[in-house]
Amino acid sequence: MSKRKILLHACCAPCAAPCCEKLLKENFDLTLFFSNSNISPFSEYEKRRNELERLAKLMGVPLEIDSYEHEDWLRAVAGLENEFEKGPRCTECFKHNLRRASEKAESLGIESFSTTLTISPHKDSTVIFKAASSYPCFIPFDFKKNNGFARSIELSRQFGLYRQGYCGCEFSNSQQAFNKKN
Template sequence: MDGKTDNDVLLHACCGPCASHCVPALRALGREPVLFFSNSNLDSREEYDRRLAAARALAAAEGVRLVADPYDPAAWERAVAGFEGEPEGGARCDRCFRHNLGRAAAAAAAGGFAAFSTSLTVSPHKNSPRVFAAGREAAERTPGAPPFLEADFKKKDGFLDSVRRARALGLYRQSYCGCKYSKRREDARTRDAPAG
């Protein structure tokens, strides 16, 4: 690994498809990622397992390590308490980013990583500066955490690249962000869509 430690960048992977763009993008910057699957925001154990399986398939294809954080939806509910009714992209999402990136900061500190980052910025629906703010805040409040690497992965057609790579690898691609609130919104959208 060109003299770098084995624990270079711990990449919070929101899902396999988004991370599929981040792994080569980080390598192009001379960094070597380890995937950290920590997504207690997901609305069910079944969805968690489906997305984890996709992330594992990506890790195997790219030859990277993957660390899976236990699914703990009660902790996520506590993190977003009082913000449940916020629209997608609002304050609930900021709390969600802070929770998952806090988990990544703690894991990066425990593992002696040089930096941590996230695949969340691949999505055109995620505001990158707000993700960065959550990452910086997680680094500051976590004892021993390394710096948060502010990588805006949606640049250079990152999202399109993630779609292409996920298709090529046959990875499961979800139709909603992840939590039960985003699932309800997606269910309502598909139910109300005109037939045909």
């Protein structure tokens, strides 16, 4: 029987590692997709992209890389810059990246897609599923189930993966710095 193809939108290597492990065990024909124009500054984007390239090689999984369109992403979240993490800016951010993943899956002839975003304990999986609800080919994996995040920490240690200290955008970065000071 042929394997079911899936494109997995990956936010970063530490989150991708346990998701890849699970999907490979479940016999999916997996392709990773790095599409994260939300990440700022560009040096941080490059750091996360390079780390995912390293992980993809280690796990023997093909990787597709999207172009970096931060100005487009800023337009998608315009007016929501001062919202707190987990608020409406994040919903628009999920929609932006999931739309890119859906379009990429279609262009590659891959019948389904999903995202590693649900592994984070800081992200509500139901909000991510809702953001993807207009895509019938989206598979709603809730990767934080069965200690997914703990496994992410274990695999990060095993592979020596870089773990970032903030979600991704400039607004989450400045909020994190503010929280540390106060």
